[in-house]
Amino acid sequence: MELEEYVQARGRALLGLAWLLTGNHHAAEDLTQATLTKALSRWHLVSAAADPDAYIRRICVNLHLSWVRRLASRERPTADRPDEVATSTAEFDAVGHRDELGRALSRLRPRTRAALVLRYYADLDDQAIADLLGVKRATVRSLIHRGLHDLRALVPEGSHES
Structure with missing residues (x-):
């Protein structure tokens, strides 16, 4: 190929x-x-x-x-983003929830965020993620556990429901 x-x-x-x-x-x-x-x-x-x-x-x-x-030592991004345009209430809510989740993800540490993305977007198992990040499988489980815990704290329960 x-x-x-x-x-x-x-x-x-x-x-x-x-x-x-x-x-x-x-x-x-x-x-x-x-x-x-x-x-x-x-x-x-x-x-x-x-x-x-x-x-x-x-x-x-x-x-x-x-x-x-x-x-990390030079640039400090802001939380301000332009609003996305939605055509219906459901789409507007979906955009808001995606934006809220995106902001929450951006507040995680880079390795934690990478572990969550590789698990839930790329659908990789612990060993594959460990190989990619150069860490042990137990570290991957710990990163994912802490990352999900932190996301739950950053995105209040019920805020993702329509």
Whole structure:
């Protein structure tokens, strides 16, 4: 498989993973582009891997965590976001709940957020997440447990119901 074929088949999923990691559409596009650029330079290894998706997810997560560490000392994003336009009350509520969840996710530590995204978006098991993050399986379970606990505290019960 060539990189172009991979992007056609899996590009949207990679962008979705990047968005969940960054919480920002523009940053997600940048992360996706950087991931694919890095994958291109190693394409002979990626295409020969037993699971190219896992290889590319690892590049994406590692780049994201690297960016977060680097930006943590320089950049302070604000919580202000432009309102999204909704056409019905149900859509408006759904946008509000997604926005609330996005804000809550953005308040988690980067590794905790990455563990939750890899579990609930990428549908990976503990061992796959541990391999991607370079930690033990027990650490993954701990990150997910604490992350869910923190999310429950940040998103009050009942606020997700319509």
